[in-house]
Amino acid sequence: MEIPKEFKLLSSEVDWCEENYRVTPFIAEFWNTVSNAIFLIIPPILSIKYKNYGEVLRVPVGYVWALLTIVGLGSIYFHSTLSLVGQLVDEIAILWVIMCAWALFLPSFMLPYPMKRESFYRMMTVLTVTFTVICFMNPEINHNALHFFAIPCVAIVIYASSITKSETIKKLNKISIFWFVLGFSSWLIDRNLCEYVSAFPYLHCFWHLFICIGAYLSIVSQSFFYAEMEHPESSPEIKFFPFENEESWRFVGVPYKSRSTTMPVAKEIQNLAATWKQSGQENIDKQLEAAGLGWAKRKIAVNLSTTVTFSFPDDDTFHVDFTTKVMSKKEKFSISKVTKHKNFLDEDVESELFIEDGHLVMVTRGGSPGEIRTVRIVEGDKLTIKTTVVKKNVTGIRYFERQK
């Protein structure tokens, strides 16, 4: 069976200055292929160094490092075959890594108003799929068109430099722009002025090296900027692997957002730590019914006045001590990780905590009522707890007063 023409060697219309099959008959552009090794070294190191960042700040940062590695693999496939499919893989991987970096690291104040992070992720996914389809329709112009993505990237980096308080981030941004300009010049000359540089047809290899350095440095500085803007309480700091403690070698190492075990309890939720007595309620019967609680238990629940004590025994624990006249319950939830526990129907569920608009939000999944979202809002000595059964869109509200 004959392979489709798009997979055939040299089926791409794009061909670089390096002479084809000069070094070995198995690889079309040998040096352009092997220079992608840098993409297989630096992003995997960063994905390891960034594990803690992802867990503490709840950013799926592993995607961006995985995609940058895939850029390298796609480029290896492309330069070794110069096939049209290779070209598409190379271009689509670049598109995805840029879209992913924007989705993850643009601070909330830079998102289109009034979009929340989740909706922004969805919008970026739709845009990425749309651009991917366009890539398939017109592969010839993509590799030129993709360069226009550099304009917002550089604009974001310059803007971040103008508002960050960190000298390290400003310096990293300058260095990444320097590598990008050097890389882009090499790309342009190799692509358009090959006849003038035929004595040295390896500028595209240098583009691979320079753009990889520029891209990963700008991602590191942008991730740091995101942490600084969104979670200043996590005391973000950049360290340089492997020269972490040697000041004079700092900028030679691979920078990453420094390790911090857990985030200190954020200021905006610290005032939740108190004993609260219920003073009123709205729609609780409907909400409990939507959550699957039987009539008899609901009648008891709505008529019981509740006292609840919240505390943060350490930076990573949210403690709930809940009492009514007929029952009491103590529960512990991790702030940085998902907590497995039983729900009120004695089913195994998982809860995660996060801060949204300054309030502590808990989302519980896995039980028969589906997702349950609980928001705790403190205003002075008043606490409002809103519990929503998401799939039925029913919310019950309890009002509490702080006990002195």
Ligand SMILES: CCCCCCCC/C=C\CCCCCCCC(=O)N[C@@H](CO)[C@H](O)/C=C/CCCCCCCCCCCCC
């Ligand atoms: C919040 C934003 C922060 C900035 C994020 C920047 C993310 C950039 C990520 C990846 C870009 C990697 C590009 C690698 C290309 C390697 C493969 C390759 O050489 N392909 C060529 C064919 O072999 C192809 O012709 C190249 C096409 C051009 C791609 C243009 C990419 C624009 C990259 C913008 C980088 C901005 C760096 C920021 C510097 C301040």
Ligand SMILES: [Ca+2]
């Ligand atoms: Ca060539």
Ligand SMILES: [Zn+2]
């Ligand atoms: Zn290339």
